[in-house]
Amino acid sequence: MDNSAAALGSAMVPICQLKPGQKGTVVRLDGESGLRQHLLEMGFTKGTEVEFVRQAPLGDPVDLRLRGYRLSLRRNEASVVIVRPLPTETITRDEGNTVFGPSSLSRTAHQGANR
Amino acid sequence: MPLCCNDENTTPVALGARRLAVVGNPNSGKTTLFNALTGLKQKVGNYPGVTVERKEGMIRVPSTSEPLLLIDLPGLYSLTPRSPDEVIARDVLLGRLDGERKPDAIVNIVDASNIERNLYLTTQLLELGLPMLVVLTMTDIAARDGKTVDETALSKALGVPVTSVQVQKGKGVVRLPELMGALPLSLPEGRSLPYNLPPLVTKECDELRDLLRTDNSDKSLSQAFAEAVTLLMVDKIPADEARRYNTSLLEHVREDQETFASNGIDFATVMVESRYGWIEQIRNASVVISDEAAAAKNGGHSLSERVDMILLHRFWGYVIFFGLMALVFQAVFTWAQAPMNLIGDGQTAAATFVQHHYPAGPLRDLITDGVISGVGTTVTFLPQILILFFFLSLLEDTGYLARAAFLMDKLMSKVGLHGKSFIPMLSSFACAIPGIMATRTINDRKSRLVTILVSPLMSCSARLPVYSLMIAAFISARYRGLTMICMYLTGTIMAFAIAWLFKKTLLRSAPPRFFIELPPYHMPAPQSILLHMLDRSLIFLRRAGTIILTASVLIWGMTSYPHHAGMDRHEQLIHSYAGMTGRVIEPLIAPLGFDWRIGISLVSSFAAREVFVSSMSVIYSVGDDTGQLAAALRSDPKFSPLLGVCVMIYYVLAMQCLSTVAVVKRETNGWKWPIFMIAYMSILAWVVTFLVWRLGSALHLGAHV
Numbered sequence: 001m002d003n004s005a006a007a008l009g010s011a012m013v014p015i016c017q018l019k020p021g022q023k024g025t026v027v028r029l030d031g032e033s034g035l036r037q038h039l040l041e042m043g044f045t046k047g048t049e050v051e052f053v054r055q056a057p058l059g060d061p062v063d064l065r066l067r068g069y070r071l072s073l074r075r076n077e078a079s080v081v082i083v084r085p086l087p088t089e090t091i092t093r094d095e096g097n098t099v100f101g102p103s104s105l106s107r108t109a110h111q112g113a114n115r
Numbered sequence: 116m117p118l119c120c121n122d123e124n125t126t127p128v129a130l131g132a133r134r135l136a137v138v139g140n141p142n143s144g145k146t147t148l149f150n151a152l153t154g155l156k157q158k159v160g161n162y163p164g165v166t167v168e169r170k171e172g173m174i175r176v177p178s179t180s181e182p183l184l185l186i187d188l189p190g191l192y193s194l195t196p197r198s199p200d201e202v203i204a205r206d207v208l209l210g211r212l213d214g215e216r217k218p219d220a221i222v223n224i225v226d227a228s229n230i231e232r233n234l235y236l237t238t239q240l241l242e243l244g245l246p247m248l249v250v251l252t253m254t255d256i257a258a259r260d261g262k263t264v265d266e267t268a269l270s271k272a273l274g275v276p277v278t279s280v281q282v283q284k285g286k287g288v289v290r291l292p293e294l295m296g297a298l299p300l301s302l303p304e305g306r307s308l309p310y311n312l313p314p315l316v317t318k319e320c321d322e323l324r325d326l327l328r329t330d331n332s333d334k335s336l337s338q339a340f341a342e343a344v345t346l347l348m349v350d351k352i353p354a355d356e357a358r359r360y361n362t363s364l365l366e367h368v369r370e371d372q373e374t375f376a377s378n379g380i381d382f383a384t385v386m387v388e389s390r391y392g393w394i395e396q397i398r399n400a401s402v403v404i405s406d407e408a409a410a411a412k413n414g415g416h417s418l419s420e421r422v423d424m425i426l427l428h429r430f431w432g433y434v435i436f437f438g439l440m441a442l443v444f445q446a447v448f449t450w451a452q453a454p455m456n457l458i459g460d461g462q463t464a465a466a467t468f469v470q471h472h473y474p475a476g477p478l479r480d481l482i483t484d485g486v487i488s489g490v491g492t493t494v495t496f497l498p499q500i501l502i503l504f505f506f507l508s509l510l511e512d513t514g515y516l517a518r519a520a521f522l523m524d525k526l527m528s529k530v531g532l533h534g535k536s537f538i539p540m541l542s543s544f545a546c547a548i549p550g551i552m553a554t555r556t557i558n559d560r561k562s563r564l565v566t567i568l569v570s571p572l573m574s575c576s577a578r579l580p581v582y583s584l585m586i587a588a589f590i591s592a593r594y595r596g597l598t599m600i601c602m603y604l605t606g607t608i609m610a611f612a613i614a615w616l617f618k619k620t621l622l623r624s625a626p627p628r629f630f631i632e633l634p635p636y637h638m639p640a641p642q643s644i645l646l647h648m649l650d651r652s653l654i655f656l657r658r659a660g661t662i663i664l665t666a667s668v669l670i671w672g673m674t675s676y677p678h679h680a681g682m683d684r685h686e687q688l689i690h691s692y693a694g695m696t697g698r699v700i701e702p703l704i705a706p707l708g709f710d711w712r713i714g715i716s717l718v719s720s721f722a723a724r725e726v727f728v729s730s731m732s733v734i735y736s737v738g739d740d741t742g743q744l745a746a747a748l749r750s751d752p753k754f755s756p757l758l759g760v761c762v763m764i765y766y767v768l769a770m771q772c773l774s775t776v777a778v779v780k781r782e783t784n785g786w787k788w789p790i791f792m793i794a795y796m797s798i799l800a801w802v803v804t805f806l807v808w809r810l811g812s813a814l815h816l817g818a819h820v
Binding site for chain 2: 060
């Protein structure tokens with residue numbers, strides 16, 4: 001990891017401050033215990049990778065992806081999920097790290113469209 | 116020992132049969148599978164005292180012909196409940212719901228395309244120590260994403276049998292009863308948890324478990340352990356739940372929580388992280404991901420996500436959403452018209468038949484004008500209910516309904532409602548009855564109640580005849596469309612304003628959490644959609660039908676009695692109980708500009724708004740032709756355009772529909788809310804109409820517009 005990525009990695013932000021398509025790993029959950037527990041049970045445990053997929057066209061709610069499924073939350077609910085952003089160009093997976101260049105990304109999307 | 120079953124549906128054979136609870140996450144395909152297994156043999160009812168639906172169905176094991184009773188529990192994410200449905204599901208599983216025997220085994224439906232989150236519930240179910248069969252669904256969607264679940268490996272990891280089905284293709288469903296029948300009657304006691312907990316947590320949970328068992332020795336070790344965990348999970352045990360336990364036990368729970376806190380242990384975090392830790396091991400052992408899938412996952416472009424780029428697009432998303440809503444609305448509004456007319460014709464034919472075959476007299480009139488018209492009124496709603504629930508099931512089963520809530524939530528949250536309230540309210544423009552029945556998807560009780568209470572303010576199709584009559588009589592051609600739109604707008608604005616008011620005052624609650632899963636898009640099973648349409652209709656006929664029928668007979672009685680020989684319809688109505696009531700209430704409605712004639716029509720149209728028109732025809736002694744009646748009203752010096760507008764405004768806001776009252780009674784499980792609804796809507800209608808009348812009179816807006 002280069003310096004800028006390391007700097008990015010150290011900042012902890014609420015999940016809804018990520019850019020669409022950006023991912024982060026869960027550091028902690030703030031908020032009242034009922035909400036925290038609800039989020040935990042839906043899979044937001046420490047270290048889980050969560051993608052900020054998009055926000056709704058009117059800005060709220062937000063669409064997140066974690067553990068292979070998509071969940072939408074209102075911003076004020078999602079804001080208690082504190083994540084460490086992953087550098088956008090590096091996509092880590094549980095099975096290991098793979099780095100894609102922009103060309104291989106577009107190739108993947110193309111293949112997907114043909115399937 | 117046969118436990119009591121105060122369930123009307125339980126047949127003697129069901130008492131002896133093993134009871135299998137069908138449990139799974141929402142969107143796991145659980146209901147579709149249940150429908151495929153039980154088909155038309157299922158019975159739908161309510162759990163006592165709550166509006167949570169109870170579904171069961173008897174099946175037989177082919178080889179032994181052993182009967183098995185399948186109970187379809189409401190979908191749930193975990194045993195920590197967050198909605199009334201989840202409370203019921205948890206209590207049934209813990210064997211502590213009054214009048215409901217503990218299940219003998221569990222059939223756990225697991226969505227293979229979303230296996231980690233689905234297995235979370237599975238870990239909790241395993242903790243219950245009941246025999247269990249895991250059924251994987253959505254394996255085709257998992258395959259689409261390039262994932263395959265190794266059933267043997269999963270079965271080994273979980274320690275229970277695992278099978279898979281593809282309900283839409285009919286794959287694997289047939290062999291399920293056999294697998295269910297092969298489940299053991301019970302599991303050996305004292306199995307250890309598959310994951311490690313900190314020693315202190317284990318110690319306290321075990322202690323609480325033993326305490327629970329001394330109070331009730333029927334509980335198995337595992338079950339008591341699971342119950343101990345659910346008690347420790349929540350900060351504050353809800354009052355109605357705490358009533359089950361004695362104070363020393365509750366004290367123990369509180370002490371445990373303090374012990375955890377002083378040792379820096381967050382119990383919920385420990386439990387959930389341990390379970391998910393184990394799930395990740397299971398996933399690594401049993402989910403095979405091909406390279407292609409890995410690429411697709413990294414690209415982040417699974418099929419559903421690509422579809423969502425359009426369906427959740429800031430422009431096209433709304434174009435498509437409103438297009439779809441227009442289609443649904445149009446369908447309920449107009450497609451239902453032809454079958455509704457047929458039902459009307461059938462009703463007339465039946466009445467004519469009776470008139471020809473039975474001697475004239477009160478009994479014949481009761482049958483034709485009371486019973487046949489009551490049955491007719493009830494059946495008339497069926498086309499709308501069927502059409503709306505066809506679309507709703509289709510939208511829900513494909514996964515679009517969640518997207519609709521996602522798109523509309525911001526707007527609905529302005530008045531404190533949930534994205535899911537939009538569709539019931541929109542449907543109510545056609546008819547509040549299917550709309551109110553569609554509020555079941557709203558988890559938060561208070562939000563659902565508010566949606567139910569304001570839905571009848573949306574102008575339904577039964578108000579159209581009233582609007583049409585008044586507009587034809589008093590509004591000049593160029594303003595007719597505008598007037599009609601104003602009526603619809605008045606109702607809509609009022610609905611949102613009242614919703615906001617109720618959410619701020621009477622039904623104040625924290626905004627419900629949104630937490631909506633956006634499931635992958637998939638093809639719905641036609642059989643499941645048909646069954647859903649059918650059971651909504653049957654519920655309506657059975658529960659609301661009786662009330663509507665009774666009310667129709669009552670209104671018929673009021674308009675026909677006391678009977679005066681030799682009077683024509685006009686005279687008879689004026690001198691009937693309804694006529695008397697119309698005059699008695701005249702002082703009450705006089706401030707609105709209404710006289711006794713409108714009073715009579717208000718009384719007789721209390722069961723159904725459109726009756727206003729026929730009642731006015733009788734009073735003005737004109738035929739059934741609306742044109743004649745409009746002319747008669749126009750030439751009546753007591754009537755004015757302003758009064759016409761007041762009548763319309765009154766009908767926009769007043770609760771003049773007993774069928775709605777009947778449905779609200781059924782959906783809220785009591786008379787409290789329907790009575791409240793009549794009260795608030797009557798007051799609202801009176802006040803607003805009064806203001807319009809006084810203001811209009813003061814400004815001399817009496818002349819023809």
